[in-house]
Amino acid sequence: MPATAIGGANFAAGPVVYPASVKGKWTTCHNSLTAAESSAGNLAAPYNAADTNAVWVKVPDNCTRAIVRGRCDVAVSAVSQQPIVYCYAVYTDQEIANGGAVPSDAKFMRVDATTLGGTGTTLTFAAASGNTQIKDATYLYTNPSSSFDVSGAAYVLVLVSQKCTGLTNGGTPTAEVMFLN
Numbered sequence: 001m002p003a004t005a006i007g008g009a010n011f012a013a014g015p016v017v018y019p020a021s022v023k024g025k026w027t028t029c030h031n032s033l034t035a036a037e038s039s040a041g042n043l044a045a046p047y048n049a050a051d052t053n054a055v056w057v058k059v060p061d062n063c064t065r066a067i068v069r070g071r072c073d074v075a076v077s078a079v080s081q082q083p084i085v086y087c088y089a090v091y092t093d094q095e096i097a098n099g100g101a102v103p104s105d106a107k108f109m110r111v112d113a114t115t116l117g118g119t120g121t122t123l124t125f126a127a128a129s130g131n132t133q134i135k136d137a138t139y140l141y142t143n144p145s146s147s148f149d150v151s152g153a154a155y156v157l158v159l160v161s162q163k164c165t166g167l168t169n170g171g172t173p174t175a176e177v178m179f180l181n
Contacts, residue, residue, distance in 0.1 A: 022063055022181045026071075029057050029158040030175035033070060033083040033123065034167060038159040044116055046088050047102045049159055056096045057156045063179035066150050068112075068158060070123030070142035073171035074135050079127050080166020084120040085175055087112035089153030096155060108157075111148045120161045121145045123175060127168075140170075147180060 031053040042049040059066075068087060089111045090096075094103035112121045123142045126133045134141045150156060156177055164173050 022060065022179065024060075024063075024178045024180060026069070026176040026178050027055075027057055028174050029055050029068065029156065029177040030085065030160065031055065031172075033085075033160060033164040033173040033175060035160070035163065037161060037163045038086075043086055043159060043161055046086075046108050046157055046159060047106055049157075051159055054157060054159055056090070057158075057177055058096075059150050059153055059156060060179050063181055064149060065147040065180040066111075066156055066177050067144040067147050067180065068121060068123070068175055068177050069144040070125060070164075070173055070175055071139050072125055072167065072173035073169060074138060074140045076125055076127045076140055076167060076170035078166060078168040079125045079164065079170070081162065081164060082122050082124050083160060083164040083173065083175075084122050084162035085112075085158050086110060086120050086161050087148060087177075088157045088159070089151050090155035090157050091152070092154050109151060109153070111151060111153075111156075112145070123164075123173075125164070125167070125170065125173065127170075144178075150179070 091107040092103045
């Protein structure tokens, strides 16, 4: 009979109970959905991506899922092509400094699709008057994506596979991520 091992931590006081939900906030994960798209090579090897608009977002403790959405100026009146993003889980034991190099131990996994060839997450900006998307006095927000499992990652990275074009009165659209438990 094979040996048995206990995975994870063993607490003398009993099992650890985590909250059913975490208090999240929307955090910018990409600064320009209208900037240049990542190349097919960089989408396949995101550690090599030179996208200065991408933001490394640290996954908070006890968070297991994430959703993404787009944000643009509320005055948007037209969009020709909607942006499509790829979401990656990044595994590393090192901190990623702001603007710093990718740690040598970093490993990546695409988490918004089951394969690299998956279509990506479309962030659809509804530019028609009276649309049903959430907005405030300053911004219009796309409907959030379906949640995806961050699979124990330390960071999430979002790259653009198709940039947003023909955006009229929308400013510079960005992407945001929120982590969930």
